[in-house]
Amino acid sequence: MSKPVLQVTDLTKIYGQGEATVHALRGVSATVHRGDYVAIMGSSGSGKSTLMNILGALDIPTSGRYLLDGVDVSKLSDGQLALARNRLIGFIFQSFNLIPRTTALANVELPLAYAGVKPKERRRRAMEALDVVGLAGRADHEPNQLSGGQQQRVAVARALVTEPALLLADEPTGNLDSKSTDDVLQVFDDLSTAGRTIVIITHEDEVGARAKRLIRLVDGSIVTDVRQSPIHLPPVGAQHKAQGRATVGGRHTL
Amino acid sequence: MNFFEVVRFSLRGLSANKLRSALTMLGILIGVAAVILLVAVGNGSAKAISDRIEALGTNTITVMSTGRGGSSSTALTKEMADALVDAELAPDVKSVSPVVSSSSATMTYEGSDHSVATFVGTTPSWFAASTTPVGKGTAFSADDVDQGRRVVVIGQTVAEELFPGVDPIDKQVTVGGALFTIVGVLQEKSSTGFNDANDTAVAPLTAVQQVLTGYGALTSIIVEAADPDKVDAAQSEVSTILNQKLDVAASSASTPYRIQNASSLLETQTETADTFTTLLGAVAAISLLVGGIGITNIMLVTVTERTREIGIRKALGAPRRVILTQFLIEASLLSVLGGALGVAAALIGSQFEIVGVKPVIVPSSIGYAVGVSIAIGLFFGGLPAARAARLRPIDALRYE
Numbered sequence A: 001m002s003k004p005v006l007q008v009t010d011l012t013k014i015y016g017q018g019e020a021t022v023h024a025l026r027g028v029s030a031t032v033h034r035g036d037y038v039a040i041m042g043s044s045g046s047g048k049s050t051l052m053n054i055l056g057a058l059d060i061p062t063s064g065r066y067l068l069d070g071v072d073v074s075k076l077s078d079g080q081l082a083l084a085r086n087r088l089i090g091f092i093f094q095s096f097n098l099i100p101r102t103t104a105l106a107n108v109e110l111p112l113a114y115a116g117v118k119p120k121e122r123r124r125r126a127m128e129a130l131d132v133v134g135l136a137g138r139a140d141h142e143p144n145q146l147s148g149g150q151q152q153r154v155a156v157a158r159a160l161v162t163e164p165a166l167l168l169a170d171e172p173t174g175n176l177d178s179k180s181t182d183d184v185l186q187v188f189d190d191l192s193t194a195g196r197t198i199v200i201i202t203h204e205d206e207v208g209a210r211a212k213r214l215i216r217l218v219d220g221s222i223v224t225d226v227r228q229s230p231i232h233l234p235p236v237g238a239q240h241k242a243q244g245r246a247t248v249g250g251r252h253t254l
Numbered sequence B: 001m002n003f004f005e006v007v008r009f010s011l012r013g014l015s016a017n018k019l020r021s022a023l024t025m026l027g028i029l030i031g032v033a034a035v036i037l038l039v040a041v042g043n044g045s046a047k048a049i050s051d052r053i054e055a056l057g058t059n060t061i062t063v064m065s066t067g068r069g070g071s072s073s074t075a076l077t078k079e080m081a082d083a084l085v086d087a088e089l090a091p092d093v094k095s096v097s098p099v100v101s102s103s104s105a106t107m108t109y110e111g112s113d114h115s116v117a118t119f120v121g122t123t124p125s126w127f128a129a130s131t132t133p134v135g136k137g138t139a140f141s142a143d144d145v146d147q148g149r150r151v152v153v154i155g156q157t158v159a160e161e162l163f164p165g166v167d168p169i170d171k172q173v174t175v176g177g178a179l180f181t182i183v184g185v186l187q188e189k190s191s192t193g194f195n196d197a198n199d200t201a202v203a204p205l206t207a208v209q210q211v212l213t214g215y216g217a218l219t220s221i222i223v224e225a226a227d228p229d230k231v232d233a234a235q236s237e238v239s240t241i242l243n244q245k246l247d248v249a250a251s252s253a254s255t256p257y258r259i260q261n262a263s264s265l266l267e268t269q270t271e272t273a274d275t276f277t278t279l280l281g282a283v284a285a286i287s288l289l290v291g292g293i294g295i296t297n298i299m300l301v302t303v304t305e306r307t308r309e310i311g312i313r314k315a316l317g318a319p320r321r322v323i324l325t326q327f328l329i330e331a332s333l334l335s336v337l338g339g340a341l342g343v344a345a346a347l348i349g350s351q352f353e354i355v356g357v358k359p360v361i362v363p364s365s366i367g368y369a370v371g372v373s374i375a376i377g378l379f380f381g382g383l384p385a386a387r388a389a390r391l392r393p394i395d396a397l398r399y400e
């Protein structure tokens, strides 16, 4: 098998000093291979976001090793880190984190601009990405003109527009209603079917059930790590949808 | 990502935050315009003062009596004035004009009368020495003085008051019960302070003494030096002669007369005006500082939002250099634009009189004001951005 997309060994993260010390991570080790769709679950405060931020190269661990695509992240310079965030990782925040007073299209174009893509090409690819999340019609809307679900889908489009090897999502559906949740999860299922590697944090069981692998965190440690479906097949959600489509198609031909 | 694109990013950032951009620019604009204008007002008033003094003639010396009650032993007399015209003892003196003046003369013409502010009796050389040329008609002659002819040259104000729409030349007016014939009208003169320099009339010394002031002491003697550089020499020659005439010991510190020359007046006045300009400059600098604090305030208020934005940009893979360049360009565009508008506002404002003074722009004040405002803009716009760009993305995102 090819080298893993990400591999963490004995990660710890300690916040604060003295009395106020918080052990957010207590020695987490895991390996994620290309094409996997991993859900991380755990109660609030169990260290999920802390782990995710380290995986996204947004934060650094107190100790432990993190290999991203075989490269030790702690050894990267500031410029190389920026490059890694731009090319290898697509990060989706629970709180969307779109740039205010800036159109959806401009928000999605941003990572491409930092990648040095020419304006025309940038625009085309950003429109494509918005189309994937079903928001091509809202391209020139600013974040405050979009619903929470739509904002999150813009954030998803922004994360996948650079076609990163690794898609990280921290409770992407945490602030969404069930309809928007379905929309966003559908996008993840499609991306997983297309072969992308996805790590998603959630506290909703039905979200975790759609992933190929489920990791449970308790108090900063991994307690269970279960494979739910094979890594080389599309996720269960996508299979359902595919069947549904076939049925619909069948009715049409009748 | 090339530089041109970063500039576009900056412009987009500025237009996405229009109110903030406008307020920042307004702060810089006001600060810059205030400094330039206030300094210009100070400079303008200084220039106005020196212009007026120069208009008095830079190569004239005025001798005035300091003696009280016109006591004959200290009074300036016609003989003393005549003694000053001496090619040997006073080679640097070009002309001497004895002056008597009355401030209570009323001039009457065909039933309308006008009280002349200063009625001067002197000799023809006075017109050149006091730089008060005749505009229309002629001055009186030395012969008129010798004969005590009753002719008079009147100022613009007098002409307008007594002869509205009528040519005053050759008209006869009554002053102190005597008839005077008008031979000329003085050129219009810019006024010094509260006195209307055009509310005047000039007649032969002898005629004025006979009709108005009597043959007592002179009010002053105006001495014209041969050359502006010879003013000091002429002044010492004049005082030597006067000391002799008035029996003042050479060692005596006090004299019964006072000598003023325009250049010494100019010096003290310029000093005063410089103090004034410095004071206004200080006030302006404070206003620039207050403007700067305003800018700083606006920028600091938005630091949280900007830091979060920088966190997002870093998470998306923006290199630190690109972020820094973007925010520095934003800050410098604002301060340069605000500074330029401030200069424009000051230039427009300087076209108008401000509290009676025509402002005269001091070029260095433009450089100073713009420099300081750009420095403030760059520092307080760039510093928080530079700090945020160094943060780990997650810390920038959590910043509050």
Ligand SMILES: Nc1ncnc2c1ncn2[C@@H]1O[C@H](COP(=O)(O)OP(=O)(O)O)[C@@H](O)[C@H]1O
Residues within 6 Å of the ligand: A015, A016, A022, A023, A024, A042, A043, A044, A045, A046, A047, A048, A049, A050, A051
């Ligand atoms: N910046 C921080 N400073 C101090 N403590 C923190 C910080 N971020 C998280 N923590 C603590 O670390 C623990 C794990 O937090 P987090 O990873 O956000 O949990 P989760 O995302 O699973 O809810 C919590 O106890 C939280 O209080």
Ligand SMILES: [Mg+2]
Residues within 6 Å of the ligand: A048, A049, A050
């Ligand atoms: Mg969390």
